[in-house]
Amino acid sequence: MFKSLIEKNEKRSQLSMMAQYLNTCFMISTIEHEYLVNIEKGVVKNVEEGPFVMPSYVFKLTAPKNEWIKFLQHTPEPGSHDIIAMLRRKVLKFEGDLHPLMSHLLYFKLLLASLRPAESKNEN
């Protein structure tokens, strides 16, 4: 579900400029599946899909798969269009050291939103 974060690197050069001093590793969880995302100088270098035995990461974003699917629509519905909106609805949990996330909040929002399809279609 999040493996393609790495595949669009070339298209995201502008985005990586927003996080050019950021080196971090974070976890995205759909509860059933986990993805470890490694970022170097604002570029997604690697996305590893679990299961993991002893994963090491700085922070973790957890939401049920159906909530991530709603977030990843071309035009998400109100309440699913932003990670803080999901936090407000208590369907997304932020855990760990949130400094890299909060100091690059827009970058992470746009990074995740970059997985939305360019064309509008029903993805359910």
Add this chain to the structure above:
Amino acid sequence: MKIEKEPISGQYGKFKIDGIDYRIYWEEAGQGIPLVCLHTAGSDGRQYRALLNDKKILEKFRVIVFDMPWHGKSSPPENAKVGNYKLSTDFYISQIMSFINGLELVKPVVMGCSIGGRIILHLAINFPDKFRALIGLQSAGHLDPYYDISWLHRQDVHGGEVCGGIAYGLMAPTSPESDKFETMWHYMQGGPGIFKGDLFFYKFDGNIGNEIKKIDNSKCPIYLLTGEYDYSATPEETKSLADTIGIEMIKMKNVGHFPMSENPKEFLKYLHPVLNKIS
């Protein structure tokens, strides 16, 4: 080269607010019924640029927008220190009333968004006879904290970056990117701790509670409009407020927390009929 001039003029003036002098900046355009517009937390009066340029509105209304103290081109007071700004309900009311009295405005309409949408409720409770009408954009009676606002003012996090990131998500994915960017840019230009200081009013001091029942719509008409993508003041929360007051709310499609600046074209479709009723 001929430039395209806007009908807006800006001015500075010294206002006494709670006994202290403040240098306030405001912009205005049009003539007729005074329409005072209140910007959101951590931003400034530029949010109302589309209204200040709307020919239809300017025919009947004198649109006036001031930057709150510490915001935009308005100054902090003398002897101010970084980190000690905290907006209280009383100070917010005082600055609005000082501005209205200073400009000798008689029975103006006041329209506010977000914190402005909250304070108009306080104005309706305390001074219903002073206003021709009150318009609340993204109004909610209270807001329980849903994220840790200390992130908005930390020396190890760039305030402009984080405040911009928060503001960006409050807008609709359907709003034009250029207008969203400008709305976010205003947030990126706020002073350290100002957005957080405003949220003290929004999330704590300005919570209305049962006081809302004191609002009498027959003394001063109230209009409530909320964008569907707002998760800070949701349409459901505005509806609950409207039900208590006994009025209809207007749910605006395709906009979020900043209707007047993130998607002015869409917003004006909803605002024009409201202003027609008021005039």
